[in-house]
Amino acid sequence: MSKSVLFSGFTIVTPHDDSPVSVIENGYCSVFRSHIVYVGTSKEEAEVALKASGAEVWFVYEGKNKILCPTFANAHAHTPMSIFRNIADDTSLQDWLFGEIIPREDKMISGDFYYGNLLTLAEMIEGGTACAANMYDGQIEIAKGAIETGFRVQQTVMGKTFKDGVWSVDRKNVEDFLAFIKEQNTELIKPSLLVHSIYLYPEEFYKPLSEVAKEFDLPVSVHISETKTEIENCVKSYGVSPVVKLDEAGLLCDTTVAAHCVHLDDQDRMILSDRKVWVAHNPSSNMKLASGLADLFKMQKAGVRLCLGTDGAASNNNQDMFQEMKLASFIAKGSTCDPTLLSASEVFTMATRNGYLACGFEDCGIIDKGYRADIQIIDYDCPQMWPLGNPVSSLVYSCGPKCVESVMIDGNFVLYKHELKTIDLEKVKEETKKTMMRLK
Ligand SMILES: [Zn+2]
Numbered sequence: 001m002s003k004s005v006l007f008s009g010f011t012i013v014t015p016h017d018d019s020p021v022s023v024i025e026n027g028y029c030s031v032f033r034s035h036i037v038y039v040g041t042s043k044e045e046a047e048v049a050l051k052a053s054g055a056e057v058w059f060v061y062e063g064k065n066k067i068l069c070p071t072f073a074n075a076h077a078h079t080p081m082s083i084f085r086n087i088a089d090d091t092s093l094q095d096w097l098f099g100e101i102i103p104r105e106d107k108m109i110s111g112d113f114y115y116g117n118l119l120t121l122a123e124m125i126e127g128g129t130a131c132a133a134n135m136y137d138g139q140i141e142i143a144k145g146a147i148e149t150g151f152r153v154q155q156t157v158m159g160k161t162f163k164d165g166v167w168s169v170d171r172k173n174v175e176d177f178l179a180f181i182k183e184q185n186t187e188l189i190k191p192s193l194l195v196h197s198i199y200l201y202p203e204e205f206y207k208p209l210s211e212v213a214k215e216f217d218l219p220v221s222v223h224i225s226e227t228k229t230e231i232e233n234c235v236k237s238y239g240v241s242p243v244v245k246l247d248e249a250g251l252l253c254d255t256t257v258a259a260h261c262v263h264l265d266d267q268d269r270m271i272l273s274d275r276k277v278w279v280a281h282n283p284s285s286n287m288k289l290a291s292g293l294a295d296l297f298k299m300q301k302a303g304v305r306l307c308l309g310t311d312g313a314a315s316n317n318n319q320d321m322f323q324e325m326k327l328a329s330f331i332a333k334g335s336t337c338d339p340t341l342l343s344a345s346e347v348f349t350m351a352t353r354n355g356y357l358a359c360g361f362e363d364c365g366i367i368d369k370g371y372r373a374d375i376q377i378i379d380y381d382c383p384q385m386w387p388l389g390n391p392v393s394s395l396v397y398s399c400g401p402k403c404v405e406s407v408m409i410d411g412n413f414v415l416y417k418h419e420l421k422t423i424d425l426e427k428v429k430e431e432t433k434k435t436m437m438r439l440k
Contacts, residue, residue: 003411004055005031006046007375010063012039013391014070014367015349021392029068030058031373034187034411039368049369061406065381067391070365071130071374071407072321073152073355076259076280076309078136080108080116082123083435084314093227093289093315101314104439105137112439113138115431117145122423123319125151127401128376130409133257133280133309133359135194135221139177143189149422150412152374154257154359156194156221159212160205167201169208174216187372187410190360193218195251197226198234198242206249219255219360222246225268226260227291243268252277257358259309260285261299262292269302278305278358281350283327285311296332297341307354308347325351325396344396377406 012027028046030038030053038049050058081101088100113136124132131152134142139157146153157177161170174193181189193213195206213220225231225242234242243264246252254276261272261279272279281294299306308328310319325347332342356365356374364372378399380388385398407415414422 003033004050004053004058005061005408006050006058007031007061007068007377008043008046008063010066010068010377011388011391012068012367013348013395014039015345015353016366017353021345021348023391027068029367029375031375031408031411034372036367036369036371036373061377063377065379066405067378067380067395068367069376069378069395070352070356070367071376071409072128072351073131073133073307073359073361073365074124074129074309074319074321075133075257075278075307075355075358076282076311077120077132077134077319078312078314079120079132079134079142080113080136080138081312081314082119082319083112083116083432083439084312085317087436087440088314089288089317093291094229096289096315107439108138110138110141111431112435114141114145115428115435117142118149118423118428119432120313120319121145121149121151122420122425122428123313125149125407125415125420125423126404127320127322128378128404128407129319129321130374130376130407130414131356131359131361131364133192133221133355135196135259137194139191140180143177143180143184147184147186147188150188150409150414152188152359152361152364152409154190154192154219154221154361156192157218159193159209160201167205169212171212171215174212174218178216191216191218192221192257195220195222195246197223197230198245199230203238206246206251210250213251219257220251220253221257222251222259224258224261225263226286227289228263231263241265241268243271247271247275255360257307259311260291260294262286262294264295264299266302269299269304272299273303276305278307278354280307280309280358281328282309282311283324283331285315287327287331288317289315293331293335296328297336297338305354305358306350307358308351309355320401321351322396322400329396344390344392348392348396373408373411375408376404378403379405
């Protein structure tokens with residue numbers, strides 16, 4: 001399909017870095033190769049921008065009753081976990097993780113990571129997501145699948161090994177993954193260092209991990225303060241909260257993505273704000289595992305940077321960012337009896353622009369000239385979204401994956417008029433079913 005596209009006559013919705021989400025009615029958006037070259041209300045200027053970029057012909061995508069907006073960047077996911085969907089539910093995080101998930105993960109082989117990841121990417125794309133911060137082992141298989149699909153991933157790599165009951169730092173694993181990314185010559189994959197949580201490794205191991213992150217200039221991906229048990233055990237062992245302990249180890253900075261952050265005190269919020277950590281809020285997972293309700297209002301007030309994630313499909317049990325946006329906003333309102341909290345504009349920005357920034361893709365997540373063309377098309381000509389009313393409210397409170405008509409990533413359509421263009425979904429379904437039966 002043509003690398004030049006003129007999106008014509010759309011309702012264009014976009015977040016900004018320092019102002020609320022804005023709307024352009026009857027707007028035009030020109031895409032040349034991987035980038036947006038025009039956004040505005042003039043068809044003539046949209047064509048001039050395409051010609052000036054070097055385009056001779058272009059494909060016209062008509063926008064009657066359609067919204068054009070940025071795709072979602074899911075700031076906390078475990079993509080291969082789709083193979084564990086609906087096999088261990090209605091239990092606590094501790095029983096779920098140590099009793100059901102880790103014993104199965106220990107039996108995973110490379111094809112499980114590859115196809116489990118692709119299944120999740122298919123689901124994400126059909127739901128308007130084009131980017132994920134993915135915390136999981138199997139980085140090469142996952143990165144390969146993402147590159148083949150044309151999907152953006154901030155992918156973790158392990159900087160450690162566990163052998164004969166002893167943890168040790170594993171620089172080679174990091175070096176191999178960085179070399180792999182370099183070889184691929186791709187804009188789609190960015191690395192990060194996997195530091196699961198404060199409760200999975202011995203105390204002396206956190207500082208060496210922090211040194212690995214600094215040595216290779218890697219962002220850190222970590223779960224923090226997800227449950228009350230985590231806080232109690234941390235205080236019992238170290239006398240301080242998980243946030244304080246991880247900060248002492250040097251693991252919190254402006255590229256760190258910290259998932260959950262449900263149970264925080266004022267000092268924790270101040271540290272997260274001072275270090276400019278990205279907090280990935282996971283409302284579905286926190287409620288399903290009964291971890292608790294993160295206090296978004298207090299985090300906002302403290303100046304903590306917020307984004308949004310689904311967590312893995314085994315604790316959610318889907319990857320629907322529309323659901324996360326709606327839940328995040330409704331929980332903030334319902335738990336405080338204040339309907340003004342976490343507005344549609346704020347939560348849409350968390351799910352799009354902020355997610356991209358958290359994942360390290362700074363030129364994505366805004367519909368404007370010069371940004372990369374990561375775009376979703378929403379068809380609002382359906383009972384669920386009709387009449388449209390405020391387009392931003394409609395996206396957050398009424399829309400769902402079935403309204404996503406097309407998804408473009410880096411200028412390529414990966415979903416076009418509801419058809420996946422880069423994933424053989426039947427093959428992926430067949431392989432993941434086999435994996436699920438084997439690991440049952
Ligand atoms: Zn997680």
